[in-house]
Amino acid sequence: MKKFFHLIKANIKKEYIEMKRYWPNTLSMVLTIYFIFLAMFLGIQFVGDPNQADTNIQYVIVNYIFWYLTLITLQGPGFTITLEATRGTLEQLYMSPMGVWKIFLSRQIGTVIIHFFIIVVLLFASMLMTNQWLNISPLATLPIFLFTIIGMIGVSFIIAGLAIIVKQIQAFLQIMQFILMALTFIPLSVAPFLAYAPFVKGIDMIRQIMIHNMTLADFTWLDYALLIASAAFYFAIGIFTYLRCEKIAMEKGLLGQY
Amino acid sequence: MxxxxxxxxxxxxxxxxxxxxxxxxxxxxxxxxxxxxxxxxxxxxxxxxxxxxxxxxxxxxxxxxxxxxxxxxxxxxxxxxxxxxxxxxxxxxxxxxxxxxxxxxxxxxxxxxxxxxxxxxxxxxxxxxxxxxxxxxxxxxxxxxxxxxxxxxxxxxxxxxxxxxxxxxxxxxxxxxxxxxxxxxxxxxxxxxxxxxxxxxxxxxxxxxxxxxxxxxxxxxxxDEQVDNLIKLFETRAYSIKLRSPLSDNQLQLLQEKIPMHDYHDHMLEVTLEQDDDIYILMDILRDKHTKIEKMDRTTVDFEQVFMTLLKGEGYNEKVLSSH
The missing domain is CATH 3.40.50.300 (P-loop containing nucleotide triphosphate hydrolases)
Structure with a gap:
C-alpha cells in the first residue's frame, strides 16, 4: 500500500510538473474552460424558454463538467500508451514491478484530482462573475462522484487495452467524444435503460443534487446499489480486458511497436 | 556461484x-x-x-x-x-x-x-x-x-x-x-x-x-565461451620479421619446403607457423646465412577478428577439439 502511495505521488508530481513547465498550454486550457462557463452562464438565458432559463443553465453546466471530466478520464491511459510508445518510454514503464495498470491508475488519479480542482475553481470563479449560483454540496456530491469516476476509469482501461494492441486510436477517441456527449447529456428520465451504461447513473444522481436540490437521503437503496454495482462491474471488466490485451501484446511483441 | x-x-x-x-x-x-x-x-x-x-x-x-x-x-x-x-x-x-x-x-x-x-x-x-x-x-x-x-x-x-x-x-x-x-x-x-x-x-x-x-x-x-579462452583459441602463431639483409635463394627454397605459409618482400618476412616448434626451424634457416633480425613481432588477435571468424563459422569446432 505504501508503495502504491509513492507511485500515485510520483505520477501526480509528474503531471503537475509538466502542466507547470508548459504553462502556455495549461493556461489556454484553463481560459477555454473559463470562457465556456461564462458563455453558458450568460448565453443560455437567450436560448429556449426564458421561464426555464435557470434550470437550462444548471443542466448544461453540470453536463459540460461531466463531459469534460469523462473525456479527460477515458482518454487518459489510451493517450498515454500511444504517446509513450512514440517516445520510447513505454517499455521502461513495463519494467516496473508494480505492474503497468497500477501506473496508469495512479496517473488517472493524478489527472482527475488536478482537473477536478481546476474545474471547481473555474466554476466558482464563473458563478462569482455572473452572480448565478449552483447548488454545490460537496458532502452530497463527492461520494457519488467517486463511484462515478471508478466506473469511468474502468472504461478507460478497456480503451487502453485497445491502444496497447493497435496503438493508433485517435480516430476512435474522436468518435468517442460524441458517444460520451450522448451518455452525459441525455437524462435517465428520457432513456432509463442508460442506467446500466457506465457512469450514467452517477452523473444523473449528481444532476439531481445540483439542479433539483436533492440530498443523499432522497435516493433509494436501489439507486446506490446500481451506482456501486456499475462502478465495480466496469472497473473489474476494464482491468480484466486491459490485462488480457497486455498479455496478447506481450505474446505478439507489440509493446514497443508504434 | x-x-x-x-x-x-x-x-x-x-x-x-x-x-x-x-x-x-x-x-x-x-x-x-x-x-x-x-x-x-x-x-x-x-x-x-x-x-x-x-x-x-x-x-x-x-x-x-x-x-x-x-x-x-x-x-x-x-x-x-x-x-x-x-x-x-x-x-x-x-x-x-x-x-x-x-x-x-x-x-x-x-x-x-x-x-x-x-x-x-x-x-x-x-x-x-x-x-x-x-x-x-x-x-x-x-x-x-x-x-x-x-x-x-x-x-x-x-x-x-x-x-x-x-x-x-x-x-x-x-x-x-x-x-x-x-x-x-x-x-x-x-x-x-x-x-x-x-x-x-x-x-x-x-x-x-x-x-x-x-x-x-x-x-x-x-x-558460449569465456572471452579470454576465445582469444587464446584464435591466437595464431604468426610473426612479422624485419631483416637487415636480404634472404638468399637457398633460404627462400628452405622456407618454401619447411614453412609454406610465408610471405617475403622488401626485407619483411611474414610467417605463420603450424606448430610452436617450427620457430626453431625458422631460426635455423635465418642463421644459415647469418641473417640478422632487426625486429620481430608476434601478430596479435583482437576480439573483433574472433567475432568475425565465428560468425563465418570458420574453425571454432576444430579449435575447441584441438585445444582439448
Whole structure:
C-alpha cells in the first residue's frame, strides 16, 4: 500500500510538473474552460424558454463538467500508451514491478484530482462573475462522484487495452467524444435503460443534487446499489480486458511497436 | 556461484505483417548468467539479441522455453522477477525529455514504489558517480547524447536491482564518452557486484568488460565461451620479421619446403607457423646465412577478428577439439 502511495505521488508530481513547465498550454486550457462557463452562464438565458432559463443553465453546466471530466478520464491511459510508445518510454514503464495498470491508475488519479480542482475553481470563479449560483454540496456530491469516476476509469482501461494492441486510436477517441456527449447529456428520465451504461447513473444522481436540490437521503437503496454495482462491474471488466490485451501484446511483441 | 539468469531453450517467432510468413527470431537459445557475472551478448543485426533481451525482461513471452530470474519464472511470476531486473533498452529514448535529470531519477524510482526520502541519498550518489550533479536541474532535452546515455544507465541503477540489462550502451557515443560509460560499467560490476548482460556491437566493450560472451547468429547460439579462452583459441602463431639483409635463394627454397605459409618482400618476412616448434626451424634457416633480425613481432588477435571468424563459422569446432 505504501508503495502504491509513492507511485500515485510520483505520477501526480509528474503531471503537475509538466502542466507547470508548459504553462502556455495549461493556461489556454484553463481560459477555454473559463470562457465556456461564462458563455453558458450568460448565453443560455437567450436560448429556449426564458421561464426555464435557470434550470437550462444548471443542466448544461453540470453536463459540460461531466463531459469534460469523462473525456479527460477515458482518454487518459489510451493517450498515454500511444504517446509513450512514440517516445520510447513505454517499455521502461513495463519494467516496473508494480505492474503497468497500477501506473496508469495512479496517473488517472493524478489527472482527475488536478482537473477536478481546476474545474471547481473555474466554476466558482464563473458563478462569482455572473452572480448565478449552483447548488454545490460537496458532502452530497463527492461520494457519488467517486463511484462515478471508478466506473469511468474502468472504461478507460478497456480503451487502453485497445491502444496497447493497435496503438493508433485517435480516430476512435474522436468518435468517442460524441458517444460520451450522448451518455452525459441525455437524462435517465428520457432513456432509463442508460442506467446500466457506465457512469450514467452517477452523473444523473449528481444532476439531481445540483439542479433539483436533492440530498443523499432522497435516493433509494436501489439507486446506490446500481451506482456501486456499475462502478465495480466496469472497473473489474476494464482491468480484466486491459490485462488480457497486455498479455496478447506481450505474446505478439507489440509493446514497443508504434 | 548460483545462476541469476537461466535462459532455457527459448524460441520466439513473429508473423510478418504483409506476407503473414512466420520468421523465427530466436531458435532454442539457452545460456545461464551467474551472480556478479558480466556477459556480452553479441551478434550481427537481426541475429535475435534484442528479442532475447526482451524475453529476459518479460516484455516478450517466449513461444517455447523458459526464462528464470533469480528463481522466478518470468512467464508465471513476472512482477516478482522484475524486482530483480532493470534495463536500458533504447538508450536515451528511455527517458522523459521534458523532465530534468533529477526529476527523471525521482519519477522512475517512484514508479518502482520508492518514496522520495528513501532515495534521496541514492540520487545524490548517482548524480556524483555519473558526473551529472551540475546538470541535475537541466531538461533531458538539453543534454548531450552521452549525458542522456549516462542518465539512462543511472535510472537503471536507481532501481537497485541485482541484474542490469544494457542494449547497446555505447551506441552513437563519441570515443571519450564511450570510454567514460565503459569505466562506469566497470565500476558497477567491480564495486556493486551487479549481474550484467550487455548486448552490443562494440567489440572493445566486450573485450574490456565481459568475462564471458554468448554469440547469437540467425537466432541460434554460435558460441558460449569465456572471452579470454576465445582469444587464446584464435591466437595464431604468426610473426612479422624485419631483416637487415636480404634472404638468399637457398633460404627462400628452405622456407618454401619447411614453412609454406610465408610471405617475403622488401626485407619483411611474414610467417605463420603450424606448430610452436617450427620457430626453431625458422631460426635455423635465418642463421644459415647469418641473417640478422632487426625486429620481430608476434601478430596479435583482437576480439573483433574472433567475432568475425565465428560468425563465418570458420574453425571454432576444430579449435575447441584441438585445444582439448
Amino acid at each position: 548460483g545462476s541469476m539468469i537461466e535462459v532455457k531453450s527459448v524460441k520466439k517467432a513473429y508473423k510478418k505483417r504483409k506476407t503473414k510468413e512466420r520468421i523465427t527470431a530466436v531458435n532454442h537459445v539457452s545460456f545461464t548468467v551467474n551472480r556478479g557475472e558480466i556477459l556480452g551478448l553479441l551478434g550481427p543485426n537481426g541475429a535475435g539479441k534484442t528479442t532475447t533481451i526482451k524475453m529476459i525482461c518479460g516484455l516478450l513471452v517466449p513461444d517455447e522455453g523458459t526464462v528464470v530470474i533469480n528463481g522466478y519464472d518470468i512467464k508465471k511470476e513476472r512482477l516478482k522477477a522484475l524486482r530483480h531486473i532493470s534495463a536500458v533498452l533504447e538508450g536515451n529514448r528511455n527517458l522523459y525529455w521534458r523532465l530534468t535529470v533529477r526529476e527523471n531519477l525521482e519519477y522512475f524510482a517512484g514508479n518502482r514504489g520508492f518514496g522520495r526520502k528513501d532515495i534521496h541519498s541514492k540520487i545524490e550518489e548517482l548524480l556524483s558517480l555519473f558526473r551529472l550533479k551540475k546538470k541535475e536541474h537541466e531538461l533531458v532535452n538539453n543534454l548531450s547524447r552521452g549525458m542522456q546515455q549516462k542518465l539512462a544507465i543511472a535510472v537503471a541503477m536507481m532501481a537497485d536491482t541485482d541484474i542490469i540489462l544494457l542494449d547497446e550502451p555505447t551506441l552513437g557515443l563519441d570515443v571519450e564518452t564511450g570510454y567514460e560509460v565503459r569505466e562506469l560499467l566497470r565500476y558497477i560490476t567491480d564495486k556493486e557486484g551487479k549481474t550484467i548482460i550487455i548486448s552490443t556491437h562494440d567489440m572493445p566493450v566486450v573485450q574490456d568488460l565481459c568475462k564471458r560472451t554468448v554469440i547469437i547468429n540467425e537466432g541460434k547460439v554460435v558460441t
